[in-house]
Amino acid sequence: MRATAHAKRRYDRNARFYHYADRQIRREWRLLALAEARGAVLELGVGTGGNLPLYDPHEVSRVTGVDFSAAMLAGAYGRTPSVPCDLRLMDVQALEFPDQSFDTVLATCVFCTVPDPLQGLREARRVVRPDGRVVLLEHVRVPGALGCLQDVLNPLTLWLMGENINRRTLDYVRMAGLLPERVDEVAGGLVQLIVAKPPPRSRGELML
Numbered sequence: 001m002r003a004t005a006h007a008k009r010r011y012d013r014n015a016r017f018y019h020y021a022d023r024q025i026r027r028e029w030r031l032l033a034l035a036e037a038r039g040a041v042l043e044l045g046v047g048t049g050g051n052l053p054l055y056d057p058h059e060v061s062r063v064t065g066v067d068f069s070a071a072m073l074a075g076a077y078g079r080t081p082s083v084p085c086d087l088r089l090m091d092v093q094a095l096e097f098p099d100q101s102f103d104t105v106l107a108t109c110v111f112c113t114v115p116d117p118l119q120g121l122r123e124a125r126r127v128v129r130p131d132g133r134v135v136l137l138e139h140v141r142v143p144g145a146l147g148c149l150q151d152v153l154n155p156l157t158l159w160l161m162g163e164n165i166n167r168r169t170l171d172y173v174r175m176a177g178l179l180p181e182r183v184d185e186v187a188g189g190l191v192q193l194i195v196a197k198p199p200p201r202s203r204g205e206l207m208l
């Protein structure tokens with residue numbers, strides 16, 4: 001997909017400046033998302049690994065971090081993770097893991113950049129265990145005049161930083177078949193913490 005190759009090149013090119021953008025994601029916001037992480041965690045779009053030192057070793061057994069940008073991942077290798085950690089070069093839209101492999105699938109500020117967020121969230125649904133959770137902390141479009149301003153500015157932020165500031169991520173979560181359990185507004189609603197679970201298994205799946 002051309003959009004994916006383009007987005008990946010942009011992150012490879014901008015990785016060395018990412019620590020400036022990284023500061024926009026406050027530590028307390030990261031901690032809100034990480035407080036929901038349990039067991040074996042898959043972190044999508046792990047980037048330069050800003051979350052890796054912050055996982056709670058009492059709740060999280062290991063983290064597998066994936067990103068499609070080798071340059072961003074290089075930054076993550078420089079971190080000291082708080083739990084056992086494995087980093088892999090991989091596209092969120094085509095995860096190379098079997099179905100139902102993780103207790104938690106987590107992403108912070110990723111689905112504003114994934115070229116096909118619906119496909120990425122379908123993959124999150126596929127690899128999360130039936131009793132697991134998908135946890136997202138994302139910049140989103142707000143209602144009203146500010147949302148219209150986000151629409152106007154979006155081509156600029158996409159061109160400059162590869163980030164969509166007007167995504168309706170909660171809609172994509174539902175379209176992917178995930179069931180939102182909790183949606184908390186952060187920063188006046190510009191950022192949302194979304195905790196979702198996979199749908200109950202059908203009788204056919206239970207009998208397999």
Ligand SMILES: C[S@@+](CC[C@H](N)C(=O)[O-])C[C@H]1O[C@@H](n2cnc3c(N)ncnc32)[C@H](O)[C@@H]1O
Pocket residue numbers: 004007011022025044045046047048049050051066067068069072090091092093107108109110113114115
């Ligand atoms: C704004 S950065 C956030 C990084 C990190 N999650 C954080 O909280 O600091 C977005 C990250 O998502 C990654 N990304 C975007 N689309 C991706 C995809 N399709 N597959 C894998 N990684 C992707 C980018 O390479 C980048 O590292």
